[in-house]
Amino acid sequence: MADPRPGSSDRLDSWKAIADHLGREVRTVRRWEQKLGLPVRRVPGGRGHSVFAYVSEIDAWLKANPPAHLATANGNGEDKPNGSRARAWQWRIAAGMVLLVGAAGAIWRMHPPALDAGDLTFQVKPGAILGLGPSGEERWRHSLPDDEIAWEVLSHSGGPAAMLEKGGGVIVGLETRSRKSNNASLPGQLLWFTRAGQLRKTFSFQKPVSFGTTQYKDWIIIDFHVREQSGRRQIAVCGRDYRWWPSLVTVLDDNLEPRGTFVNAGWIQQVRWLAADRLLVSGYFNPRKGGMVALLDTNALDGQSPPSEDRTYECTSCGSATPLRYVVFPRSEVNRVTGSDFNFAVLEIEDGHIVARTVELKSEGAVTGAEVLYQLTPSLDIVGASYSDRYWEWHQALERQGKIHHSRAACPDRDGPRSVEVWDRARGWRTVALPR
Numbered sequence: 034m035a036d037p038r039p040g041s042s043d044r045l046d047s048w049k050a051i052a053d054h055l056g057r058e059v060r061t062v063r064r065w066e067q068k069l070g071l072p073v074r075r076v077p078g079g080r081g082h083s084v085f086a087y088v089s090e091i092d093a094w095l096k097a098n099p100p101a102h103l104a105t106a107n108g109n110g111e112d113k114p115n116g117s118r119a120r121a122w123q124w125r126i127a128a129g130m131v132l133l134v135g136a137a138g139a140i141w142r143m144h145p146p147a148l149d150a151g152d153l154t155f156q157v158k159p160g161a162i163l164g165l166g167p168s169g170e171e172r173w174r175h176s177l178p179d180d181e182i183a184w185e186v187l188s189h190s191g192g193p194a195a196m197l198e199k200g201g202g203v204i205v206g207l208e209t210r211s212r213k214s215n216n217a218s219l220p221g222q223l224l225w226f227t228r229a230g231q232l233r234k235t236f237s238f239q240k241p242v243s244f245g246t247t248q249y250k251d252w253i254i255i256d257f258h259v260r261e262q263s264g265r266r267q268i269a270v271c272g273r274d275y276r277w278w279p280s281l282v283t284v285l286d287d288n289l290e291p292r293g294t295f296v297n298a299g300w301i302q303q304v305r306w307l308a309a310d311r312l313l314v315s316g317y318f319n320p321r322k323g324g325m326v327a328l329l330d331t332n333a334l335d336g337q338s339p340p341s342e343d344r345t346y347e348c349t350s351c352g353s354a355t356p357l358r359y360v361v362f363p364r365s366e367v368n369r370v371t372g373s374d375f376n377f378a379v380l381e382i383e384d385g386h387i388v389a390r391t392v393e394l395k396s397e398g399a400v401t402g403a404e405v406l407y408q409l410t411p412s413l414d415i416v417g418a419s420y421s422d423r424y425w426e427w428h429q430a431l432e433r434q435g436k437i438h439h440s441r442a443a444c445p446d447r448d449g450p451r452s453v454e455v456w457d458r459a460r461g462w463r464t465v466a467l468p469r
Contacts (some may be wrong), residue, residue: 173230
């Protein structure tokens with residue numbers, strides 16, 4: 034692993050400076066940092082985790098991730114640097130955007146047998162969302178307003194869209210949108226289309242939330258999950274502020290109307306249904322600087338993440354409800370030694386088994402460099418935890434560099450993480466030792 038020694042003249046002190054150095058737009062650079070491991074650092078204690086980066090690290094990362102690779106991995110056709118934001122807009126409008134395949138069931142023929150899960154394709158172009166059949170043929174086209182650009186089809190657990198059983202149709206998510214005329218950011222959107230491709234209804238997070246005297250209102254959509262059972266449909270959806278750390282979760286009814294909003298002091302990456310009134314969310318918790326998983330009661334959703342000593346993270350416009358349980362995972366030794374920022378949690382649920390995977394270190398071109406795996410029950414009790422093989426490879430590499438001064442055999446955490454922080458309504462915050 035490279036060990037650059039950057040100096041002050043090597044430092045880029047904002048998202049804009051980083052984007053200008055790369056010749057890209059800020060939102061593209063943010064996406065690369067989130068999804069591809071672009072080496073961006075956070076200022077400890079900075080508002081919204083202010084960022085900086087070093088030219089030497091950025092250039093080394095770019096050398097390992099050439100433009101053709103970035104275009105493929107990013108899925109948005111951005112394979113040429115641009116000298117200015119204006120040229121970036123022109124190029125994107127001319128070239129088109131994201132092509133994502135893999136939605137459930139097909140809905141576009143008038144008298145079809147249904148398409149298989151992998152046969153439906155959505156394509157976002159500067160002026161439209163296209164529904165394409167298995168051979169790439171256009172089944173329908175939804176035109177966007179003249180002054181609007183849709184940036185990306187949101188890929189979630191079931192693919193880029195969710196097939197609805199009750200009433201038919203499909204839900205498509207757009208992470209974010211913009212205005213052509215002034216580059217203004219528009220909120221992300223869920224769109225409900227009929228089988229014939231007619232737009233039935235949309236949903237966007239619109240309501241601002243306040244932490245202290247600061248309002249947050251520029252919401253992009255990150256994930257959604259549909260539950261249909263016994264004739265009842267519920268759609269859980271999460272979003273976060275485009276620039277800063279607050280996140281939102283809500284549940285939509287049959288008509289895409291929200292009921293209650295949970296606000297988290299930190300990014301939320303995923304929402305997953307456990308039962309008709311139980312929802313899991315995962316991501317990061319800023320006050321305690323660790324990955325998180327929370328269990329929510331959807332009948333009492335209108336509230337916020339657990340209290341902390343730092344009043345900066347207290348929502349002053351939220352409801353009074355609290356999670357049923359909230360678990361924060363500590364940063365690992367590798368995470369701390371390398372100066373990595375987030376160890377956000379990602380959920381994997383199969384046959385009643387829940388695994389929370391915390392990303393402790395981003396590898397080149399991916400976000401799966403070094404991980405900790407936590408096995409949980411549906412009530413979020415932890416029954417086991419261990420480090421991935423890749424984690425111990427990084428540990429050994431850091432030993433060789435003299436940054437870690439003990440072997441795996443002598444590591445205090447050789448048997449896995451020792452504890453997590455847990456909050457529940459009855460006992461508040463406490464440290465819970467893990468099975469060894």
